[in-house]
Amino acid sequence: MSPGLHQFKRVVLKVGSALLVNRARGRLNHAWLEALAEDIAELHTRGVDVLVVSSGAIAMGRTVLGLPPGLLRLEESQAAAAVGQIALARVWSEVLAHHAITAGQILVTLADTEERRRYLNARATTLKLLEMRAVPVVNENDTVATSEIRYGDNDRLAARVATMIGADLLVLFSDIDGLYSAPPASDPSARHIPVVERITPAIEAMAGGAASELSRGGMRTKVEAAKIATAGGTHMIIADGRVKNPLKRIGEGAACTWFLTPSNPATARKTWIAGALEPRGTLYVDAGATRALQGGASLLPVGVSRIEGAFARGDAVTIRDEHRVLGRGLVAYDADDAARIIGRPSREIEAILGYPGRAEMVHRDDMALGG
Template sequence: MAAIRKALSSHKRVVIKIGSALLVDRGSGLKKTWLDAVCADIAGLRAGGTEVLVVSSGAIALGRTVLRLPKGALKLEESQAAAAVGQIALARAWSESLSTEGIVAGQILLTLGDTEERRRYLNARATLKQLLKLGSVPIINENDTVATSEIRYGDNDRLAARVATMAGADLLVLLSDIDGLYTAPPHLDPGAEFLDTIAEITPEIEAMAGGAASELSRGGMRTKIDAGKIATAAGCAMIIASGKSDHPLRAIAEGVRSSWFAPAGLPVTARKTWIAGQLQPAGTLLIDEGAEVALRSGKSLLPAGVRTVVGAFSRGDTIAIVGSGGREIARGLAGYDADEARQIAGKKSAEIAGILGHAGRAAMVHRDDLVMTGAALREGGVAQERDAAHA
């Protein structure tokens, strides 16, 4: 069945991501007129019954303007100082603009651990849903002041995708300075073709992604495609559209050119959505063809099918599972820590006790703790549908 694009107003819950370059001008600072127009669009969506969450970049860009930091890449400590100053201005701007529409803004600052650690994830999700229940519009950003270079999202595209899955949104809108996905960077290739609808994020689609656009933002088309993989796997559609003009959401509703990414057609449990969306798997298992076939049919991953164990992880950590073709096909929670996994990789389950000296689990990753990702999700659709029905 062909993927059908739904009207913007028909979605129940929408996450809107706004990039720094749209919100902040290098010379004049905050683009207040543009922000007021976006808030008017948000009010229009809410009037039609759509709940709205916003992931807003701009704290560092605003802060570096106020602090008069030099052009070019910033050191980590400079970025954190700029974020500390800029986040105050950013939150105030959103609060003031939304208040003119009679809307209360709520600020949430997240770190990577808030979405990667299950308990903190559930707590953040509960807060988001309570804000929506109370009629507020959550304004979300990464907590750049405390995030380190090793433990951070690094861009708000992927943060927005994690927020969309966390909040149970059915649409993610990435407003950018480009109107969608092209077969090649249009400024480099005049013959680049625009892609209106993307039914599936394939390796070919991933290869079309380019780099970051400007010093005001850390994201680029690469991170937008990564965000699309997270969102669509969770059943959330995604739109990439230009936000350069005033009232960009209204423009999307009126049919302005944009790229629409179809959601995966099969639902998965909330727990498996969290597993699939992990940004930093703790390790990797390389498996053989037989194990790959077993996973696609809905079975657990047994030690016998594991060829190589990569990384240092503990039992219960999220790990990536890579098929014989070299592409990630699934993610799951490790049934063993990395050292034990290496000892039993390639062995039959009946041999585990003799190797480890204690009776272990039969599966390296149990089917209840495993979710297929990307194209593998669609290819293994029957098994995924069965899992969802019994969740």
């Protein structure tokens, strides 16, 4: 049994180039995008946090620059992205502004979601935009990405972003209404798979190859995205995005494929912090901080009595008092700066360090207690 859209509080929508851009003319499908903006506005009005992962920059830019059809060299793709990103950001800003929604552009590379220091920066910026009721529009930064570090498709990028911000639902809009037991274009007996409760080798075997020159993704990358999303506690949908108001259609019962997760974003993140990261240092806390942490608070500098280790911002550290280990967390400061502010109230951080750092040494969302 698949869940209903109404129960989700933070939703990521992935929109591919083939949906956004008319392939023959190289122009945006304005009417389709305006209808999707209506869907986003409906979610936004209900208080749902919405983030969009949008392709289309290279597809738009190559038309403006007059580049020929077919595969582009890396530097041509980067140049096309530089031109197309301006146009794409403007269009998203305009269609959402019609609904009194502010859009914010975020360009990321693989390292921004894999390297912990940059991961924390990207996460903090995105969460602040959501807190301010803006809709972040995310794309891979094709102007600086190279063939060695780029994602190569925005399906996996969307899954990384969804787990990074603790989204409980990721929707991948495609040119097909979900996963089939075989390619439906070549196999009339192919069965539509409405719900995938667990991604097995048999499910992975159903996936195919890349789709078109505009879209670097295919069903294979969508299933790989589902593995990333569900491991991070995020449900995922593959749905037909070619229709107008595609999100509304899902809510009305249109065919799609749900990939379900037994976890939730908060639990999955804390499991990752608790078990998947090697601690680089230790923060010793006083009795007052111990009580505050056990009550669900963040760890402030004033509650830290001493530190050990040569950790960097974003590294995992052990949190303990003088008697036992309390848990682990991702620290917000390098060891040198942390040593200068321990035992001091957060309001003094800027005067001590010379910059306005974070109020928390370890935020409660970046902490897993329980030893």
